[in-house]
Amino acid sequence: MPISRDAPSPLHLQIAEDLRQRIRAGEFEQNSFPSLRSLAKHYETAQVTVHDAVKALQQEKLIVSVSGKGTFVLPIGENTTAGANEPEDLAEQIASLRTELEDVKGRLSRLESGESQDKSP
Numbered sequence: 119m120p121i122s123r124d125a126p127s128p129l130h131l132q133i134a135e136d137l138r139q140r141i142r143a144g145e146f147e148q149n150s151f152p153s154l155r156s157l158a159k160h161y162e163t164a165q166v167t168v169h170d171a172v173k174a175l176q177q178e179k180l181i182v183s184v185s186g187k188g189t190f191v192l193p194i195g196e197n198t199t200a201g202a203n204e205p206e207d208l209a210e211q212i213a214s215l216r217t218e219l220e221d222v223k224g225r226l227s228r229l230e231s232g233e234s235q236d237k238s239p
Contacts, residue, residue: 121161130170133161137171141180141191151181151189 121132137157140146152160157168172189175181183189 121163129161129163130167130174133157133163133168133171134174136161137175138178138180141175146191148193149190151191153188 121129121136123129125132146152154165154168154172157172158165161168172181172183176183179192181189181191
């Protein structure tokens with residue numbers, strides 16, 4: 119799909135659609151994806167524009183980014199855009215995040231109380 123700077127749709131959405139089609143067509147090997155730099159060069163746009171497109175695909179669970187490792191196309195079956203289980207998955211993620219947050223709060227509280235004891239005369 120050609121990208122048009124004159125189109126009413128923002129560039130990052132056009133790029134996301136093109137990448138989505140390329141992923142579904144099997145253009146990228148499973149578990150691989152080009153770098154932001156190479157995509158920006160390919161689409162002749164800024165890396166931040168490509169980054170926005172990549173974020174859209176991550177939200178659709180077509181790709182995943184791993185800090186320090188790169189961005190990867192998810193295997194077929196793991197990348198669903200239908201969202202059939204999305205509310206349940208989201209609820210599980212929220213519950214998990216709440217648990218982690220409570221754990222962090224507890225550790226922070228212990229650290230702060232330890233600091234105040236160390237500073238006592």
